[in-house]
Amino acid sequence: MQLAKAYEPSRIEPAWAERWVEQDLFRADSSSSKPVFSLVIPPPNVTGALHMGHMFESSQVDITMRWQRMRGRNVLWLPGTDHAGIATQMLVERHLAKQGIDRREIGREKFLQHVWAWKEEYGGRIVGQLKRVGASCDWTRERFTMDPGLSRAVRECFVRLYEQGLIYRGEYMVNWDPGTLTAISDLEVEYEEQQGHLWYLRYPVCGSADSEHVVVATTRPETMLGDTAVAVHPADPRFAHLHGEFVTLPLVGRRLPVICDEFVDPQFGTGIVKVTPAHDPNDFAAGQRHGLECVTVLDEEARINDRGGKYRGLDRYEARRRVVEDLTALGLVEKVEDYTNNVGRSQRSGLAVEPRVSTQWFVKTETLADAAIRAVESGRTRIVPGQWERNYFEWMRNIRDWCISRQLWWGHRIPAWYLEDGSFVVARSRQDAEAEAARRGQRITRRETDVLDTWFSSGLWPFSTMGWPDDTEDLRTFYPTSLLNTGFDILFFWVARMMMLGIAMTGEPPFAKVCIHGLVRDADKQKMSKTKGNVIDPILMTDRYGTDAVRFALVASAGQGSDVVLKEERIAGYRTFANKIWNAVRFVGMSLEKAGAEVWTPPDLAAFRPLPDERTGRVPLEDQWIFSRLSKVAAEASEHIEQFRYHEVAGVLYHFFWHEFCDWYIELKKLSFAEGSGLSNAWRNMLAATERSLRLLHPIMPFITEDLWQRLTENTAGRPSSIALSSYPVSISEDGDPKAERLVEILRSLVATARNLRAELKLPASEMLSATVHSEIPEVLQVARQCSGAVAGLARIRLAVGTGAPSGQASRHTADFDLAIELPEAHRAAMRKSLEKQLAKLVKVARSARTKLRNEQFVTKAPPRVVDSVRTSLADYESQVERIRAALSGL
RNA sequence: GGGCACGUAGCUCAGUUGGUUAGAGCGCCUGCUUCACACGCAGGAGGUCCCCAGUUCGAGUCUGGGCGUGCCCACCA
Numbered sequence: 023m024q025l026a027k028a029y030e031p032s033r034i035e036p037a038w039a040e041r042w043v044e045q046d047l048f049r050a051d052s053s054s055s056k057p058v059f060s061l062v063i064p065p066p067n068v069t070g071a072l073h074m075g076h077m078f079e080s081s082q083v084d085i086t087m088r089w090q091r092m093r094g095r096n097v098l099w100l101p102g103t104d105h106a107g108i109a110t111q112m113l114v115e116r117h118l119a120k121q122g123i124d125r126r127e128i129g130r131e132k133f134l135q136h137v138w139a140w141k142e143e144y145g146g147r148i149v150g151q152l153k154r155v156g157a158s159c160d161w162t163r164e165r166f167t168m169d170p171g172l173s174r175a176v177r178e179c180f181v182r183l184y185e186q187g188l189i190y191r192g193e194y195m196v197n198w199d200p201g202t203l204t205a206i207s208d209l210e211v212e213y214e215e216q217q218g219h220l221w222y223l224r225y226p227v228c229g230s231a232d233s234e235h236v237v238v239a240t241t242r243p244e245t246m247l248g249d250t251a252v253a254v255h256p257a258d259p260r261f262a263h264l265h266g267e268f269v270t271l272p273l274v275g276r277r278l279p280v281i282c283d284e285f286v287d288p289q290f291g292t293g294i295v296k297v298t299p300a301h302d303p304n305d306f307a308a309g310q311r312h313g314l315e316c317v318t319v320l321d322e323e324a325r326i327n328d329r330g331g332k333y334r335g336l337d338r339y340e341a342r343r344r345v346v347e348d349l350t351a352l353g354l355v356e357k358v359e360d361y362t363n364n365v366g367r368s369q370r371s372g373l374a375v376e377p378r379v380s381t382q383w384f385v386k387t388e389t390l391a392d393a394a395i396r397a398v399e400s401g402r403t404r405i406v407p408g409q410w411e412r413n414y415f416e417w418m419r420n421i422r423d424w425c426i427s428r429q430l431w432w433g434h435r436i437p438a439w440y441l442e443d444g445s446f447v448v449a450r451s452r453q454d455a456e457a458e459a460a461r462r463g464q465r466i467t468r469r470e471t472d473v474l475d476t477w478f479s480s481g482l483w484p485f486s487t488m489g490w491p492d493d494t495e496d497l498r499t500f501y502p503t504s505l506l507n508t509g510f511d512i513l514f515f516w517v518a519r520m521m522m523l524g525i526a527m528t529g530e531p532p533f534a535k536v537c538i539h540g541l542v543r544d545a546d547k548q549k550m551s552k553t554k555g556n557v558i559d560p561i562l563m564t565d566r567y568g569t570d571a572v573r574f575a576l577v578a579s580a581g582q583g584s585d586v587v588l589k590e591e592r593i594a595g596y597r598t599f600a601n602k603i604w605n606a607v608r609f610v611g612m613s614l615e616k617a618g619a620e621v622w623t624p625p626d627l628a629a630f631r632p633l634p635d636e637r638t639g640r641v642p643l644e645d646q647w648i649f650s651r652l653s654k655v656a657a658e659a660s661e662h663i664e665q666f667r668y669h670e671v672a673g674v675l676y677h678f679f680w681h682e683f684c685d686w687y688i689e690l691k692k693l694s695f696a697e698g699s700g701l702s703n704a705w706r707n708m709l710a711a712t713e714r715s716l717r718l719l720h721p722i723m724p725f726i727t728e729d730l731w732q733r734l735t736e737n738t739a740g741r742p743s744s745i746a747l748s749s750y751p752v753s754i755s756e757d758g759d760p761k762a763e764r765l766v767e768i769l770r771s772l773v774a775t776a777r778n779l780r781a782e783l784k785l786p787a788s789e790m791l792s793a794t795v796h797s798e799i800p801e802v803l804q805v806a807r808q809c810s811g812a813v814a815g816l817a818r819i820r821l822a823v824g825t826g827a828p829s830g831q832a833s834r835h836t837a838d839f840d841l842a843i844e845l846p847e848a849h850r851a852a853m854r855k856s857l858e859k860q861l862a863k864l865v866k867v868a869r870s871a872r873t874k875l876r877n878e879q880f881v882t883k884a885p886p887r888v889v890d891s892v893r894t895s896l897a898d899y900e901s902q903v904e905r906i907r908a909a910l911s912g913l
Numbered sequence: 914g915g916g917c918a919c920g921u922a923g924c925u926c927a928g929u930u931g932g933u934u935a936g937a938g939c940g941c942c943u944g945c946u947u948c949a950c951a952c953g954c955a956g957g958a959g960g961u962c963c964c965c966a967g968u969u970c971g972a973g974u975c976u977g978g979g980c981g982u983g984c985c986c987a988c989c990a
Contacts, residue, residue: 028952213988220990240990253990287989295990304990364988409917413985416916420986510985545925547983578938579925584918585983587925595939598952609949669927673937688949774956781956787945867934874933879970888932888971895933 025611025733029604031568031597034729039154047744048091048158050098052495059095060500061087062484063159064508064516065167067106068141069113072151074542074550074576075509077560078586080157081573082539082668083507087158088721089663092750098500099158100487102165103145107476108202108370111432114140130431130471137432151561155569156724158746163496165487167479168434175486176434176479177450179527184448188386188526189426191438191446195306196425198378200324201371204429205382207475208422209515211366211375220361221346222292224354225252228268228277236261236269236280237356239291241363242301243349244341246271247330248319249278251297253308256282258293272354273345274331281312303377316379324376338376383427383436383472390522391418397521397531405536406666407583410510417514424519426475433473439466446470481519484532491527506533507666509541510583537666540585542576547587563593570723571597577722578672582665599676600726603719606684607730610712613695614705627741628749630710633703643809644690645707647766650758651682652714657753659718675719683715686770693815709734714751721750768805768838769812775834775841776817783832783845783852790814794824797839819843832856833909835902854910861906868899 026033042048050060061083066076083099091097114137115125125133149164165172183189196205221243224235238252249271254261264280271278278297285304286295299309300318309316319330326333326341333341349355366375395418397403398411405411427436439455440446441464449455452469459466479486484503488496502524508517517536524532543549544556551557563572574596580586632645655678662670691708713734720727724746731745742748776793785791795806806813806823813821824842832853833842845853871892874880881889 025949027950029950208987238990242990285990290989297990302990304988363990366988413917417986420915514986541984547925581927584926589925589939591939592925594952598950601952602950605950605953607949612949665929667929670929673927677937684950685954692949777955778957781944784944787955788947863934871933874971877970881970883970884932891933899934 025604025608027605027608029568029597029601029726031570031600031725032565035156035564035569035725036154038725038728039156042156042158042744042746043153043161045743046162047746048087048097048099048160049162050160050500051096052499054096056094056096058098058500058504059087059090060098060100060503061505061507062100062487062503063102064506064512065102065104065165065480065483066148067109068103068145068148068166069106069110070148072148072155072560074558074560074586074588076148076152077155077572078542078576078580079507079509079539080152080155081576082537082666084157084573084724085577085668085671085721086505086507086663086666088724088746089660089750091158091746092717092720092748093660093752094749096499097158098160098163098496100163100165100500101149101152101157101159101161102483102487103149103167104476104480105141105166105168105433107428107430107433107473108204108206110137110141111430112202112370114432125431133431155560155564155573158724163487167476167483167486171489172479172482172486173434175482175490176474177437178491179482179523180437180474180478181448181450182527183385186526188390189383189448190386191381191383193379193381194384194425195303195377195379196382197366197368197375198322198380199368199371199373200322200376201368201373202430203322205378205380205425205427206368206370206375207425207477210369212369213364213366215362216365218361218363218365220291220359222356222358223272223296223349224356225269225272225278225296227264228270235354236264236294237292238294238296240296241361242342243345244326244333244338245298245301245319246296246345247274247326247333247341248298248300248317249274249276249296250299250309250314250317251278251281251312253281253283253286253295253297254293255284255286255288258286258288260288260293272352273348279312279314281308281314283308283311300379301377306377306379318379320376320378322378324373382425383438385424385426387421387424387522390526391421391518393525394418394518394521394531397525403521403531403533403536405538407538410513410536410538410583413510414513414518417518421518424475426478427472428475429471430473433476434479436470436472436474438470440468440470441465442467477515477519478523480516481523482527484520484524485528501528501532502530503533505535505537507537507539510538511541513538538583540580540583542586542588545587545589547585558588558590563590567593567597568600568725570600570726574599574672574676574722577668578676579669581669582667599680600723602680602684603716603723603726604730606679606688607712607716607734609688610708611733613691614709617695617705627710627713627735627738628751630714632707632710636703642694642704642707643762643765644687644694645704645711646759646762648683648687648711649707649714650760650763651678652711652718652751653753653758656718656751660750660752663721671722675722679715679719683711686766687711689816690812693812696815717745717748718751720745720748764801765805765809768799768802769809771836771838772802772805772813772821772841773817775836776813776819776843779832779834779841779843779856780817782856783849785843785849788818791819792822792844793819794822794842795839796824796842799838802839833905834860835905837898840905857906857910861903861910864899864903864906868896868903871896871899 087097087099118136197211199206218241220239220241222237222239224237227234236252252269254264265282267280268277285308297305297308299306299314299316317329319326320338321327324338326336328334333344368375395415398414405414438446438448441459443464447455447458449458456466485501488494488501490497520532541549548556560572571593575593576586632641632649634641655674658674659671716727716731728745735741803823806821810821813819832845833840874892
């Protein structure tokens with residue numbers, strides 16, 4: 023086995039990524055009888071490139087998927103992309119604008135051709151990147167939200183909801199984006215505090231002799247052009263005299279009634295509100311209650327329209343300036359105050375959203391939300407971490423109807439056709455619509471031009487991707503899915519909608535579990551975004567440090583559900599871990615070649631047990647120990663994966679491989695081989711332990727483990743074609759081999775104690791020294807006798823079992839033994855210092871233990887095991903103190 | 914206004930059911946080119962677990978209050 027000295031991920035990763043895809047390694051089987059584990063990807067936008075958020079998510083999912091596959095599940099990870107209505111349309115518009123093409127000039131059909139062409143050319147990028155980072159998706163089942171099958175599902179769902187009376191069309195106030203010229207949903211509006219002003223305007227009272235006026239406060243003076251009333255609180259005594267009066271709207275001259283309505287807050291401003299039903303949601307509602315006229319003064323691009331008289335054609339902000347100017351000139355501005363208000367901006371265009379009355383399509387959400395709430399309440403779907411359930415409930419219980427129509431071209435066109443008499447039919451196809459029209463004695467005049475909100479089709483994703491509404495094999499096998507792993511940022515946008523639509527269409531909630539993860543942030547905890555320029559490109563990092571290092575850094579940096587603060591140095595840190603793995607396996611391979619051992623062909627990798635030494639007939643201690651550890655670590659890692667504690671998985675495996683497998687197992691093996699044991703079973707054990715470690719690590723570091731595993735098992739007959747298809751190590755027995763673990767623990771403790779003493783006393787590192795160990799514990803004596811070679815090799819001391827108390831030597835006491843090192847004269851002073859330091863520490867802990875034991879209630883109420891352990895510890899501290907004092911006086 | 918988190922080593926964070934002397938990675942200090950790895954090895958320093966009160970024999974962990982930070986929802990004309 024020839025390996026480079028340092029691991030270079032970029033040399034092996036792309037080839038493996040390609041091979042995995044070519045071999046269809048991750049293809050799910052809908053006819054298999056194995057238990058199923060299924061998951062649909064949160065489809066990234068076709069416009070997108072892979073960012074750290076995707077990589078974080080796919081790393082977590084990939085760990086679960088690879089693990090489930092290795093433990094024998096029939097795994098489906100269904101990939102795909104979302105057409106992302108507004109985002110894509112904007113992008114392609116910009117793209118075309120560069121070539122001097124305006125979508126309005128070329129028209130809808132031509133424009134859509136361009137979008138499709140664009141999608142064909144660039145839409146595969148993110149999928150390609152997912153393949154590159156090893157996401158073990160079933161690429162044969164890749165879907166796109168505008169595939170014919172999925173589009174059919176969208177129409178079917180729309181028609182069914184309509185037939186159930188859950189979709190309606192009507193004139194309401196919606197959030198209008200003056201940039202993209204479409205309505206958007208409440209969720210697509212982002213609020214932001216902004217420094218503004220509050221203008222106090224005078225409206226003269228009609229028919230008043232002494233130029234009486236009312237003063238209204240407003241942040242948007244330009245909308246006064248559309249005022250159709252002023253309002254006061256009915257119980258506000260200050261304005262009782264105004265009830266039934268009228269005022270004159272300045273600049274326009276309209277007579278406005280004074281209305282009484284409880285929505286007025288007497289505390290705010292002057293307690294009198296101007297009412298503009300066409301341009302404010304509260305005013306719109308008030309307008310409906312009082313039958314006010316709705317005077318729209320802004321057009322769809324938020325410019326003053328024909329109703330705005332001389333301000334016609336002005337942008338809303340320019341109009342504001344001019345209106346204030348003119349009112350000031352008339353002496354109608356009483357005062358202006360600074361005021362901070364919350365401005366809603368369109369998530370897409372970034373422009374301030376304009377409340378606008380228009381005809382839109384809505385989903386009635388109340389009953390859908392009820393069912394979605396019950397699914398989580400009953401535990402049929404569980405959200406982890408659990409605190410997100412409260413957010414989910416909170417939102418679902420206060421849900422408002424969902425505006426689903428968008429005045430865009432790119433998307434699923436609403437399946438509604440208008441008739442001559444102005445009515446409409448909703449149907450699955452034009453044929454159906456025509457038939458219905460004929461039944462009504464009408465003809466179709468046109469089809470609805472609006473498309474659906476992107477989240478409508480993604481709301482069907484878990485089953486539309488599996489062939490719904492047909493009763494397909496995939497649907498029966500893989501739906502409802504086992505898990506959804508997604509970010510909290512789309513809990514409402516997406517998860518909530520899938521829950522509602524999934525239950526409504528299939529009768530079942532689409533997931534058994536929903537695992538919510540955090541966001542990836544930069545080193546300053548800022549959200550990564552292109553505009554801030556603080557994005558760390560995952561592909562760049564992957565090229566630089568390797569996919570395994572990037573995904574390890576991502577999952578290791580975040581506790582369950584919490585955000586990741588990502589630093590490049592951390593990724594670099596895990597590259598060194600990969601390098602460590604590489605070199606450990608390189609060492610195993612090199613040793614094997616040097617020893618000229620026979621080709622290793624164990625019959626069954628999965629069931630391999632450590633083999634006995636051919637001479638002694640006993641399994642070497644280090645092999646007993648490492649297989650016990652492997653077994654326990656497998657159980658721990660599995661438990662953590664099952665509970666979505668990915669950072670724990672990372673921690674457990676990192677520690678095991680580096681600080682147990684490399685630091686102790688390999689070091690012990692080196693020594694035993696140095697002693698001349700070249701027998702094949704010793705090799706087989708080490709190879710098997712290495713191979714098993716690689717399988718343990720595979721879900722979290724797929725590339726390096728695949729590459730090394732392939733080399734290591736090259737000659738193993740009947741092995742699977744990929745480590746991904748091998749089995750995940752299972753625990754041999756509940757507590758492994760406690761005896762072996764105890765012995766190695768003592769060995770490690772002996773070595774560590776010796777090293778520690780040596781370093782503290784500044785004894786030369788390589789010089790062989792003599793030492794005695796005193797203990798009454800049989801295991802310690804056993805280790806001292808049987809592993810003296812190992813101790814000598816690892817700590818450079820010749821160990822003897824001593825009798826009586828050590829004196830005149832450097833000694834240290836632990837819970838299990840005393841270790842005394844033969845000390846050259848010159849080091850006495852250093853030792854005195856060391857002992858005094860130990861003494862101070864011990865006196866402190868002994869005091870606290872004594873206090874505890876003097877406390878009667880502790881002794882009677884605490885569990886016996888706790889009391890006992892404190893008692894034992896105290897006895898131990900006391901004897902230590904005694905010994906140290908003795909040693910000090912002996913110096 | 915309503916809701917949800919968070920505050921532990923210099924930094925980023927673990928800490929599952931309250932229980933022996935609170936952990937990791939990075940950084941820092943000391944010593945090692947020991948023939949897998951200097952992307953390494955060995956050792957070490959570093960903590961008022963934000964503050965106050967309470968429950969308890971016992972609190973980083975539970976309760977209440979305070980201070981500080983972040984997020985979500987609703988929305989103020």
